[in-house]
Amino acid sequence: MSLGELSTILVWGATTAYAVALVAFATDLARLADHAAASARQRGAELASTAGGSTAVLERTDAAVAPERRRAVGIAMSTATLGLLLHVVGTVLRGLAAGRVPWANMYEFTLVGTLVAVATFLALCRWRDLRFLGTIVLGLSVLALGLALAAFYVPADAVEPALQSYWLVIHVSIATIATGLFTVSFALSSLQLLKDSWEQASPRLHHPRWQVLGSLPSTRDLEAISFRINAVGFVLWTFTVMAGAIWAEHAWGRYWGWDPKEVWSFVVWVVYAAYLHARTTRGWSGRRAAWFVLVGYATVLFNFTGVNLLLNGKHSYDGIPEG
């Protein structure tokens, strides 16, 4: 078996481990939700009995769940870590098989981008209890890896002259890391929006299972963490665009030519810049700023998939044979 084939098997293994972790994370969330719903009912009953028929106000405190009830999340974290290990080894082997850095076509970008997303998530969990993010981050990663293996896969190989540059190492790695970070903050901002709607008693989030949102950090905290990650992501993205311009100057003889990839990298950049301004504008911070993160992430995803597959420009490095 060649290194490249071994790498693919490991990536399949990582994807499977992530899928298991995903199920465990979801189970944990469901337990949390049950617990939150039960304690809310209980409290409601208490209130009703003491206050003699006054309307029970839903308590939205952080429902602390006893540790033994959260075995699922322990399993989730260990399988996710195992998956990450396989993922790292698989990616390294891919690079060895191709004799270059493992991020030169779409399959490989996805490989490294999801690697960064999962690694960022696991690293953040050591700093704060953000395990509730597991469902979203791993869900997206499993989806992306599955798509990569099924649709973007190309065998490991050397690259054409236009890609033979140390800028491949710099520009693309930073871009992929930024994408991984944007993924995590997208998850945080989505939760912020959900929790905010739930706190406003949105009828669509009336079902008891949404009680789980009560056990998440406050919307303020979610927004703050999301912002910090986005800030790092934005600086890295700025660097990506600049490094891309320098590379384009070397390889194509112009630093900026409004190639579709350049247009969309610019759009991503402008949307996140708008997000940073929204956060400091009266009446735009909080909920509205979070929407910018969602739009921003949508442009990131389109820049990665749509531009490579739908629009043709100089950046057609997906490596997928046409036709």
Next chain:
Amino acid sequence: MAGREAGPASSATYRPEGLVDDPYGGPTTAEQPTLPRLGARGTLRWVWRQLTSMRVALMLLMLLAVVAVPGSVLPQRPQDPAGVARYIAESPTLGTWLDRLGFFDVYASAWFSAVYLLLFVSLVGCILPRLRVHVRALRARPPRTPRRLDRFPVHDELVTTATPAEVAAAVRRTLVGPVRALPRFRTHAGTEPSGALTVAAERGYLRESGNILFHLALVGILVSVATGQLLHHRGQVILVEGRTFANTVTDYDTFEAGTAFDASSLTPFTLTLDEFTAEFTADADAKPRDFAADVTVAEPGREPRDATIKVNHPLSVDGSKIYLQGNGYAPDVVVRDAAGEIAFAGAVPFLPEDPQYRSRGVIKVPDVSTGEQIGIVGYLLPTALVTADGARSVYPQPDNPLLVLTVWSGDLGLDEGVPQNVYELDTARMTQAVEDDGTATTFFVEAGQTVELPDGLGSLTWDGLPRFVALDLRHDPALTWILVFAVAALVGLAISLFTPRRRLWVRVGVAPAGAHGAPGDDAPGDGDTARARTVVAGAALARGDDMGLDGELARVMDAIRALDGRRDDEPG
């Protein structure tokens, strides 16, 4: 410029809640419901205020993202003129309208330019007042200690046996940090009428400096790019192995320059293509692996030097860069006319059309000594495979080269003074040589062969197969500046996003008599019970979310607590 509220450096923006990350605390002008007094000046001022408000900047940024998109979906004239022509041909009504509205050259269109120019006007109008406020803040002392510190979310109190002066000194020591020349905080000590000592401190001025640097650097980038547009020049040339070209406007196949370009500024160096090598993978896909053009450059007054141009390695000559943009084959042919005279001799570049380098070319032979002008059109197949279905190339290297040609005769149309595309044959006044059944006469030529042209037009000899390269020379004097401003923007951005901006206040007073069960007299040295109790209150405030704020205050309070420990250790 009255358009801005007080900048972020003024104390008004630090509200005790400390929770709202709004640099322009207080209602913004945009929100005030009163309409401005009418009149030209009033209206102008109102427009200016709107334009430089954060809200409008936000709108313009979003608008910029939106207006940039069509250019990635529709073909753009500067990059893909053929695509534009095709689009207009396929949907004439829509295409014409889109064309009229600038959708085929979005990034030069009036509406795209309007959005980004407005944004930059807004940016300058926004940043200059901020710069003024910031410069003032840099010289000002930290804001006065607020009356009530317990209203801040991050606050703390303690009681110590150290004297107020000792406490104040310890606070300043901790805040300034180990390097006095580079204080962590700027501090200011004061005494209030009540006799309480205060220390007001602020850090993170760099944050605003970084932010202003970032925004001004963006303006720098824009101005540099525009200057580059005016001064740049760019020339493209196709150069066959063994040939030399000189760096003059006329020697380029295409040449394009900014309005401020001066043709006499070109250094007359010459460049000779000695050899071009190409490598491909050995499999049927023949993916390119390496292209290298070995050249000799002769600059005036200097020894000629050898150099290699590769795809990611342009050659720098006299402040310009020369890029390898393409390559192909240029069959070396001799055409004799009906009288047997040499009517044409030379290498003719054929442009590759597929990954296997099936290349198309035109040989125009105007200078015949007798008869009609000749035009030869056809394909070069580097590794030809001829089957019943036709001929194609199966590999890009010249393993079995073959020319597949058809011939036209008549008037090439070269004498009308209209510039012609050398890669196209204008067949308006020419007739094609045909077989008896009316199909075009196609003839094959192998390398080294001579073939008779049909209809007694003459003969063609294929002598060799040199390669050619397409070179692109660019000179943009603004590049260095663009890089400088880009780096400045990146640095400013990182500083502004990652520098915490914090204010911290400490008030040191003496506890009122009996407040803590201590006697109210001040005299030291009377033993523990007689010693004065010093009450310390501290508060900290951050701009925006700041996870390290509690730690910052805790450090200061701990330093005060340490004073107690030290005193306890000292006997007497």
